[in-house]
Amino acid sequence: MDHEEVLRLFDRQMRREVPADHPGVRVEDIGTVVRQSGGPADWNGVVFSDIDESTADAVIAEQVRHYGALGVEFEWKTYSHDRPADLGERLVRAGFVAGEPESLMIAEVAPQTGAVELAHGLRLVDATDAAGIELAAQVHDEAFGTDGSRLKQQLLDRLAHAPDSFVMTLALAGERPVSAARIEFAPGVDFAGLWGGGTVAEFRGRGIYRALVAHRARIAAARGITYLQVDAMPTSRPILERLGFEQLSVTTPYVWKA
Template identity: 50%
Template sequence: MDVKLMIERYDREVRRRPQEGPGAVVEREPGIVRVVNAADGWSGVTWCGLDGLDAGAVIAAQVRRFAEAGVPWEWKHYSHDRPADLPARLLAAGFEPGPPEALLVAETGAVPQGVELPDAVHLVPVTTAAEAGLLVRVHDEVFGGDHAGIGRQLLASPGTVSGVVALAGERPICAARVEFHAGTGFASLWGGGTVPDWRGRGVFRAVVAYRAALAAAAGYRYLQVDASADSSPILQRLGFTQLAVTIPFVHA
């Protein structure tokens, strides 16, 4: 994989063309693409190219815009973004950095498909409110916080995002989703959290394979993941390549 060309393609097709889900509006101005979401979804800056612009003024303008919208938001920074001192500028403007994640990409067809689940574990697609509740339950346990909005998003956006839950008997032990970026070559993987006592037993890998199969069937060539330090080594063993590091900067 040519990392430089893949970064350019990912920025062009995904970061600069974010999806407009229910309640979301994509806004563009010189050097900036942002999503403002009045519903349950994510809001923030998806792409920036500030060379030749007054970076301080652009940052201040985003702070004002999201203050007007009155929604939680983040500036999603990638290690190849410019100017190079943008993280320091964001910190000086009152932003707080979240945990860094690895931007990973793989050819969908190269991700192993024949992953076996442990005995008594099966995968269930999220199509009903009850199944969405199981996904939310896993996310709340694994990641903390309230993820009810993700459950509502899954039910409100069929065809754009699909969820899956791994059950051990009747207990939900892992949950994840895949988003399909219409008009691009990319599908993206999100979630993938496994409860502590089931980690290291192949459930996460099986859930990745399941979503890769969905993306392949829908005609998407690439899979993208923002991977934590825990999941990044597993995904790289499954064929993913690291393109960059991404950090969410949240305005205090």
């Protein structure tokens, strides 16, 4: 994989030309940043910036004013190859709180589509309705120990307005959901994003994560997608590296609360 070429394609398709999550939000390219704005339950934030040392502080202040007027918190999603080099430090000085860095991992779809055999009693099913989204949110709560209510509402909105933009998959042990992950699509792009992949503690280490990657890769292949993209936590990065994913950058969320 040509890292520089793929990263340029990723920046153009997934950041500079990113579409809105659903009709209830808007994406604006105002020259210095590309940002998404919506309501309190939506994902609000900056996905791309074209700034340097001389313009960064003023542009950051402008985004704080914009989202502050909307009364919502927002995220500035930075990448390690963004300019200026001290962008993260400038965001912290402006009142943002840094989240955990994640590795931008990318792989070609075709090599990821091979079958993965699950342990006896486990199976994968795609969730196609609100009940499936509810089960996925329950798994999220149990696996990550966080409140998945906001994510659930975002996915329900997408299910209502753009059902082809994602596929949610559950891993079931009998009838109990024990893992959940989704794949997200944007029209006209070469990348599909893999998100979630949380597994409840007692079922970890059984190959579910690998099976979910392969399952979603086959969904991507059926849609003609070229690359899979993951924002990987340290726990999942080694698994993805063994599968052939390569790190192209590091992404860090900086959150500003209204």
